[in-house]
Amino acid sequence: MLDKLKEIEKAASLEINDANSMPELEAIRVKFLGKKGHLTSILRGLGSLTAEERPIAGAAANETRQKTENLIEIKSKQLWETLLNVKLKTEKLDITLPGIHKEIGHLHPLRSAENKMVEIFVRMGFDVVEGPEVESTHNNFDALNSPADHPSRDMTDTFYISEGVVLRTQTSPVQIRAMQKRKPPIRIISPGRVYRCDAPDGTHSPVFHQLEGLVIDRHITLGDLKGTLDLFAQSMFGEGTKTRLRPHNFPFTEPSVEVDFSCFACGGKGCRLCKSEGWIEMLGAGMVHPNVLAGCGIDPDIYSGFAFGMGIDRVAMLKYNIRDLRLIFENDVRLIGQF
Ligand SMILES: [Zn+2]
Structure with a gap:
């Protein structure tokens, strides 16, 4: 063996x-x-x-x-x-050869602008609140102190789903819902889609985007509104940006103002973007009307507040130098690929 x-x-x-x-x-x-x-x-x-x-x-x-x-x-x-x-x-590997280019998607300029705006307000302590796009005429008009004969209620301006039900024409009904549910202090923003019967052109679209803000507390003044908007303007368009309030009239607020930002393209000297004005009209705002507060169960003798609303599309167009609103919705990759 x-x-x-x-x-x-x-x-x-x-x-x-x-x-x-x-x-x-x-x-x-x-x-x-x-x-x-x-x-x-x-x-x-x-x-x-x-x-x-x-x-x-x-x-x-x-x-x-x-x-x-x-x-x-x-x-x-x-x-x-x-x-x-x-x-x-x-087998040889030439590491000096160029790599294979991969197309990577990115956010649409509209969404980028919205994210940036939301981020600025969240940093200031605002909560983000959303609401339905189909609203009652009560929340969309009545509760906002809008007179029954106000032209914005007209069928030619508003999409009616049925009697008393509309596609919201503004994001303000979200504020009504918040005031009904929350107790002051309230500090919210509501970004979202809104609808109006507008034929599409360079500055109009039947659907567009708004961001509204609402602050309610004791001793809130127009100065707080200006301070908030100053900080937003500087964070969004650069440190030197100034704001200017002009008297206006909205049913929801009293007093009401329109707010201009100093032109960030020319620094206020006057250019094509600001049509030689040095200022760009940016948003509507004001102190919340006592009728609106009372209607939502908040005592206007104790509390006051401010509200503002601006177009996200408009901010995106200014920020990214897009000249025609329709370009934002057409999603042509030749345009949106540039951002
Ligand atoms: Zn300018």
Whole structure:
């Protein structure tokens, strides 16, 4: 039996030495060491030996297995190295070649502008509140102190879904909902889509976007409104941007103002963007009308507040120098790809 083991060891060693590939080496392993391999069949014969011979033959068989396994391992390493060397010689990587350009999407300029606006107000402590786009005429008009004969209620200005139900013409109904639900102090902004019966042109669209703000607390004044808008103007359009309030009239607020920002393109000297005015009309605002507060269950003798509303589309157009409102909605990648 010991001779047989020597023979197996020798034969295995020769075959391993001649192996040229990993599969070939694996076949040799199976042939000698596998379940039906030469060495295994020898080990099966151990039972026929005497008690004295058995341990000697067993030890010799183990030694043969160990030696053969070692040889296979060494050969396996050699084959890997050879393979690697061949690969290194034949496969070259030129790291100076330009990479493959991948098109990556990005936010639409309208969304970028909205995110930036929201971020500025959130930093000032405003909560973001959203509301439904289909509203009751009560929330959209009545609760906002809008007279029953106000022209904005006209069918030619407002999309009516049914009697008493409209597509909201402003985001202000969200403020009504908030005042009904929350107790002062209230500090919210409501960005969202609004609808009006306008034919699309360079400055009008039947759907557009507004961001409104509302602050209600004790001792809120027009000065707080100006301070808030100053900080917004500077954060959005640059540090030197100033604001200017002009008297106006909205049913929702008293007093009401229109707010201009100093032209960020020319710094107020006058240019094409500001039509030589030095100022750009930006938003409507004012102190919340006492009727509106009372209608929402807030005592106007204790609390006061301001509200403002501006077009997100308008801010985006100014910020990104887009000259026609329709371009914002047409989603032509030649345009929106530039931002
Ligand atoms: Zn200008």
